[in-house]
Amino acid sequence: MSYVLQHWSGNWAVLAVWAALVAAHLAGLRQCLQRHGHDRVNGVQARRLTWEAAAFQGGLLVALLALISPLGYWSGLYIWVRSLQDLLLALVAPGLIVLGAPWLVLASLRRRPADGPAADPARPAAQPDQVPGPSPRRLWATRPVAIVVAFNVVWLGWHVPPLYDLAARHSGARYLEYASYLAAGTVFWLQLIGSRPLRPVLPPVQRLVLVILTAAADGVLGMVLVFGSGLLYPAYIGASHHALSVVSDQQVAGAVLWMGVLPPLIVVAVALINNWLDAEESDELSRDLDRVMGRATAVPAVSGPGKPVWHARSGYRRPTI
Numbered sequence: 465m466s467y468v469l470q471h472w473s474g475n476w477a478v479l480a481v482w483a484a485l486v487a488a489h490l491a492g493l494r495q496c497l498q499r500h501g502h503d504r505v506n507g508v509q510a511r512r513l514t515w516e517a518a519a520f521q522g523g524l525l526v527a528l529l530a531l532i533s534p535l536g537y538w539s540g541l542y543i544w545v546r547s548l549q550d551l552l553l554a555l556v557a558p559g560l561i562v563l564g565a566p567w568l569v570l571a572s573l574r575r576r577p578a579d580g581p582a583a584d585p586a587r588p589a590a591q592p593d594q595v596p597g598p599s600p601r602r603l604w605a606t607r608p609v610a611i612v613v614a615f616n617v618v619w620l621g622w623h624v625p626p627l628y629d630l631a632a633r634h635s636g637a638r639y640l641e642y643a644s645y646l647a648a649g650t651v652f653w654l655q656l657i658g659s660r661p662l663r664p665v666l667p668p669v670q671r672l673v674l675v676i677l678t679a680a681a682d683g684v685l686g687m688v689l690v691f692g693s694g695l696l697y698p699a700y701i702g703a704s705h706h707a708l709s710v711v712s713d714q715q716v717a718g719a720v721l722w723m724g725v726l727p728p729l730i731v732v733a734v735a736l737i738n739n740w741l742d743a744e745e746s747d748e749l750s751r752d753l754d755r756v757m758g759r760a761t762a763v764p765a766v767s768g769p770g771k772p773v774w775h776a777r778s779g780y781r782r783p784t785i
Contacts, residue, residue: 471537482528486521492569493517499572513569516660520564527557527646540632543700543710547717551724553642554619558649559728565660608655608666612674615652616681618644623685629699652678656732668740675733682725689718 497510530536530552539546621627622641631637656671658664664671689696693711700710 471534473532473536475532478528478531482524485524488573489517489520489566489569492566492572495572496569516563516565517569518564519560520566520569523557523560523562523564526552526560530557531642541700541702543697543713543717544720546632547720548724550622550645551721554645554649555725555728558646559653559657561650562653562657562659565662567659567662608664609674611651611655612678615648616678618648620681620685625696628697632697632699657735668736668743672733672736672740675729675736679726679729683722686718686722689714690722691715692718 493513496513530549535545535549535552539549622631622644627637627641631641653659654662655664655666656675666674692714695701695711696714697710700713
């Protein structure tokens with residue numbers, strides 16, 4: 465029980481950033497719920513906003529606990545604990561933040577009160593999925609493959625021994641690692657699952673390939689740590705470790721990274737396969753309907769003189785009008 469109750473951190477900078485984000489999001493959520501209470505969405509949009517808010521706040525809480533809970537303390541002593549912390553900061557917390565879709569809620573704070581329920585009726589009402597400014601699709605989806613590659617470079621790069629030991633010894637490098645994990649993880653998930661109103665440009669099949677390649681890259685890192693017998697991270701040699709136990713710690717950390725990254729990626733892969741199959745069935749149904757409707761509408765209709773022409777789609781001859 466002492467492992468849970470002791471070694472909590474009181475980092476005021478982390479707590480201040482978390483509190484500011486929570487307060488801004490709750491203020492924007494309150495405005496959105498009040499606005500949707502006056503439109504004709506019958507509570508559907510309000511319920512959706514509530515579920516998204518819960519996911520976003522959960523992501524912020526996971527990131528906070530990864531930094532100030534005993535997990536943050538023990539990550540400086542044991543490599544496998546640090547691997548668990550890395551997974552929370554790079555994959556779990558950003559994934560929940562993206563699912564929480566806070567962009568519309570936070571953007572509502574910049575709108576004037578005239579944009580709310582008491583706005584001028586002559587002005588067009590803002591759509592629920594509309595964000596002021598440039599198209600969000602263009603902002604996030606210009607180079608999705610490059611963004612996924614960048615995430616993997618950040619993820620693998622911080623596990624290179626010199627950088628890993630640097631972050632273990634110096635707090636500045638450690639917080640830079642935390643920030644890069646959160647930022648890279650957020651834009652990574654945006655390319656794969658989207659976040660209302662931001663939508664991935666790549667079709668499900670291509671996104672599935674990116675998920676598989678990401679899992680493979682992490683698998684290589686996990687295998688290097690699990691099956692390696694050499695000392696990679698000498699910064700962890702200390703009072704709680706000697707050289708041999710650091711190697712064992714590395715191997716456990718490799719297993720944590722290898723297996724820990726698979727559940728979220730598998731869930732996303734299954735969802736992408738589902739979307740792909742649904743899209744294929746929808747396209748086939750649309751083609752069948754087009755063929756049926758093409759034949760049904762290919763009835764000659766004479767409304768004036770003219771020469772008959774060949775209808776390229778249905779093969780019927782129809783007179784020109």
